[in-house]
Amino acid sequence: MTVNFPQLRAFLAVVDAGGFSAAADELGLSQSAVSHAVASLERELAAPLLIRSGPVRTTALGERVLPYARSALSAVRAVTELAEDAGTVAGTVRLASTPTVCQGLVPGLLRHWRESCPRVTVRVFEGDSAEVARWLDDGTADAAVLIDPPPGPGVQLALDGYRVLLPRDHPLAGEPVVDIGDLADDPLLISPNGCEDRIRALHRLAGLRFGPAHRVRDLATLISMVQAGIGVTVLSEVSRSLVPPDLVLLPVEPQTARRLVLSGPRDRPWHPAVRPLAESAAARTPS
Structure with missing residues (x-):
């Protein structure tokens, strides 16, 4: 054969x-x-x-x-x-990430890599957390921005804290920090992906019942529903660039965060250009 x-x-x-x-x-x-x-x-x-x-x-x-x-x-x-070209970093890297990270974090990375690694082309693939992990495992992607991966190789890009998203005319919109318990009477809107587990944990830490009024997959729809006054939601800090001016994104108590880690595959050699990208991203990330 x-x-x-x-x-x-x-x-x-x-x-x-x-x-x-x-x-x-x-x-x-x-x-x-x-x-x-x-x-x-x-x-x-x-x-x-x-x-x-x-x-x-x-x-x-x-x-x-x-x-x-x-x-x-x-x-x-x-x-x-x-x-x-053994002496120069070059090639095409297929990078996978979730929609929120793709919109809020990846554009800045691409701009940085274009300057620091000009001979590397990065192609972005967008999927949910399970898809991203699977693509990295099966070779569809050469690298991925993983959310809370187990200990291993990779570079932490951000510690992404969670925030509450409110209309500007909400009674709590002027507060520096919002206690999740103070939103018990507001209908809760969530996106049924990895963030749901975080929001559920947030309620558990506060000793509150977790009872979302709506589950909305698309982030743009979720934001539009908050704009329309249908309810409130909890998003990660990386979503800030997507928030329109008539909404506010405020720190929430209890505090929780997720780690965003740039990594290659765990069980096979990395594409030659992935490690230089990771090192370049590490140099860019505040310590």
Whole structure:
């Protein structure tokens, strides 16, 4: 059996792009060349990897092959880029993060990296916390901004404290700090992702019952509902740049925070350009 780099690259491109035509555009090849590469891989494995009728999707075997293909390509890409220019940091790094961090923290990082590591291209992928961790594990992403990861390699970018979001005409909007207990009569709006666990813990620390009135996935919708006076919510400090002028983001008691950590994968070598990015980010982060 002979499985090669072009075969794996074509297979992954079809999966990631959602079809053969889009994969061909991504790779700069003809559609027939991509189809031939995937078909030759399937012949080597003696089984189909893709279901071609309707939207292209993986077979059961294709789903099992996927993480190994990603790891193999990641390793080949890393070795190739090291060999091409051993003395200069260069290449493309795929960075995954959650929407809030992507909007509130990542733009500043990208601007910083453009100046400090000009030969590194960073492509950003946005997903929820579980998706981000999975992408880093299976090789879809080369690096990620993780929320409260276990001890290990990585650079802490921020200790991201939680804040209460209120309309400017709310009775507590002028307070320097808001006790969560003072909002017991306000309908609570939350986003059902990693933040929900933090907000639940905040109520537990205060000895309060946790009973959200609405669960809203999209952050923009959540903010719009606070603007409309439907309720209040708790957001992290990194969300501050997204807060419109008719709302205020105030410190909340009891205090709680999350760690935002830039890291590469835990179980395989990092892409050559990830560590310089992490070191550059560490130099930028206040101690």
